[in-house]
Amino acid sequence: MLVNMKEMLQTAKAEGYGVIATDAWNSTSLKAMVEIAQEKKAPIILSLAEVHLSNITAKEMAELAKIYTKDTTVPMALHFDHGMTFDEIVKAIHAGFTSVMIDASSCDFEENVRRTKEIVKIAHAVNVSVEAEIGHVGGAEGGGDDGLGSLLTDPEEAVRFVQETGVDCLAVSVGTAHGLYTGIPKLDFERLEEIAKVVSVPLVLHGGSGSGDENLRKAVELGISKINVFSDMLKTIEVNTEKAGEDIFGLDREKIAKESVKECVAHYMKVFKSEGVCQ
Ligand SMILES: [Zn+2]
Numbered sequence: 012m013l014v015n016m017k018e019m020l021q022t023a024k025a026e027g028y029g030v031i032a033t034d035a036w037n038s039t040s041l042k043a044m045v046e047i048a049q050e051k052k053a054p055i056i057l058s059l060a061e062v063h064l065s066n067i068t069a070k071e072m073a074e075l076a077k078i079y080t081k082d083t084t085v086p087m088a089l090h091f092d093h094g095m096t097f098d099e100i101v102k103a104i105h106a107g108f109t110s111v112m113i114d115a116s117s118c119d120f121e122e123n124v125r126r127t128k129e130i131v132k133i134a135h136a137v138n139v140s141v142e143a144e145i146g147h148v149g150g151a152e153g154g155g156d157d158g159l160g161s162l163l164t165d166p167e168e169a170v171r172f173v174q175e176t177g178v179d180c181l182a183v184s185v186g187t188a189h190g191l192y193t194g195i196p197k198l199d200f201e202r203l204e205e206i207a208k209v210v211s212v213p214l215v216l217h218g219g220s221g222s223g224d225e226n227l228r229k230a231v232e233l234g235i236s237k238i239n240v241f242s243d244m245l246k247t248i249e250v251n252t253e254k255a256g257e258d259i260f261g262l263d264r265e266k267i268a269k270e271s272v273k274e275c276v277a278h279y280m281k282v283f284k285s286e287g288v289c290q
Contacts, residue, residue: 013080016088016110017140017179019054020213020236029231029283032056032215033276034092034241036066038075039265043272045079045087051277053285054085056110056237058092061099062151069099073107085289088140092239100130104139112182116144117159120168127176135177142237144182145172148217150189161188166205173212180213180237185230187218191242195223200233207234215239220246224282231283240279247271 023030035041035057048055059072069091076089090110091103100111111134115126127143134141146164151157164183173181183206186198207214213236219227220242227238248271252259255267280286 012083012086013076013089013109014086015138015140016056016090016142016237019056019086019088020180023054023236023285024213024234026288027232028285028288029227029235029238030054030056030285031276031279031283032058032090032092032237032239033244033272034058034060034063034239035072036063038067039269040244040272041072041075042079043269044276045076045083047273047276047280048085048087049083050273051280051286052085052289053280053287054087054289055276056088056090058090058239059103059108060092060241061094061096064099069103069106069108073103077107090142094130097126097129101133104134104137108139110140110142110179112142112144114144114182116147116162116182116184117157120145120172124172124175127172127178131177140179142180142182142215143172143176143178144184144215144217145169146184148182148184148188150218157189161186163199163202164206166202166209169206170209173210178212180215181210182215182217185216187216187222189218189242190220191246192221195221195226198222198226198230200229203230203233203235213237219243219279227279228282228284238279238283240275243279244272244275247275 094100113130115123147162149161215237219238219240
């Protein structure tokens with residue numbers, strides 16, 4: 012069932028597990044995510060990133076999500092990921108998304124607050140939850156580089172940002188990056204602990220892919236309630252397709268892609284301790 016992300020993450024925070032957030036890019040990936048969440052009795056955040064709008068529109072994704080989740084019982088949020096432009100975020104809300112992210116993390120503090128507040132006002136009026144980011148998680152969604160580097164989150168600034176904007180959850184920068192790493196990143200757990208101590212809303216970790224299961228499990232234990240995973244799904248598809256050899260043809264690829272998404276999501280549900288929490 013489709014729900015707002017606010018309560019879902021507050022429950023996760025209170026019960027000490029993390030909810031996986033996965034970017035879907037077409038109907039197959041979305042369906043795989045809905046199916047595995049229901050199978051594993053784990054909440055999920057079905058996301059569509061603004062940079063992926065050339066694959067599928069927010070309206071199309073929202074219609075599909077309504078159909079696929081119709082008979083499901085576990086909570087699923089439909090979330091617009093890394094909303095950069097005002098118009099696209101409002102379009103997603105209008106299309107039926109239950110949650111949006113406004114990402115103005117590349118702007119200075121005041122401008123980030125201003126843009127975030129604007130979206131919070133609109134979204135909250137129609138019961139849609141809002142995520143924003145303070146500090147900056149480097150790299151680009153799905154690989155590449157946004158050229159901005161990473162800027163670690165300052166705990167005091169995070170507190171001020173939440174107070175001034177009224178966001179429902181906050182993405183923080185503690186050492187992860189978008190895309191694939193060459194090694195396992197070193198996370199700044201001390202900083203995360205400090206942020207979790209002073210910030211009242213659930214915290215979000217972007218760039219979960221390739222960060223190492225131990226690191227991610229620890230991040231959840233220290234107060235992360237939502238973890239974004241994308242590149243690892245693509246990697247699982249690639250590895251499994253390669254394993255299938257040269258004989259695969261046509262729709263076999265689609266089948267492998269669907270099973271790979273489920274395999275990757277199921278793995279992380281276990282790591283984040285969310286498997287089986289919705290009995
Ligand atoms: Zn991200």
